Amino acid sequence: MDSSRDYCFATGETFAELLKPQGVPKSVCSTIFTDLCSLYAQEHRAYHNRTHIEHMLGQYRRFEVSNPSVELAIWFHDAIYDPRSKTNEVDSADYFGDVLNNHLSEILLTDVKRLISATDPGHPRSGDPYEDLLIDIDLSILGAGEDAYERYSAAIRQEYDFVPWNDFAMGRTSVLERFLQQPIYATAQFEHLDEKARANIRREIEFLSKRH
DSSP: TTTTTOSSSHHHHHHHHHHGTOOOOOHHHHHHHHHHHHHHHHHHHHHSHHHHHHHHHHHTTTOOOOOOOHHHHHHHTTSSSOOTTHHHHHHHHHHHHHHHTTTTTTHHHHHHHHHHHHTTTTTOOOOHHHHHHHHOOOOOOOGOOHHHHHHHHHHHHTTTSOOOOOHHHHHHHHHHHHHTTSSOOOOOTGGGHHHHHHHHEEEHHHHHHOOO
């Protein structure tokens, strides 16, 4: 993570403002924010880091949506990330519950944990509009410009550098092909990215096949 970057959204101030209406003390917000930053700065995170959270918060702020559950889910959905693990989303939801259990209502805690869990790519979409919005924001990188997409795909490879190339290419291709077999975006806010996302994905699959 480039520590010199000017984060407009993923700051301690915006985090505290988000939790202020819930009555969470500033000292608690500061402690949790510091811990989150440490998690997102872990060395193995080439993509799933604070820059990703900043990007998602920026996408979220583009729309006239005010939903603390969605915003909290953005902050916490990748709090726990190990590319070797298959339980990152569940673990992130549990982490959120652990650090804010004594400060938020049971309704809000449950809602945010549900949203975090929904970002598991292995789970089918439920059709819930806020889950769809969160997932579409998370997948917005797929519809980015070519340069940004190539940086993203390179960062994913870096996170999986412990996997031999041929194995990575096969696994990554399988993941990408699943995107092509269904609508990528479920919300009106992001459906315009579908064509670009498919072009990016097909280009990456072609690259992977040439290296395989």
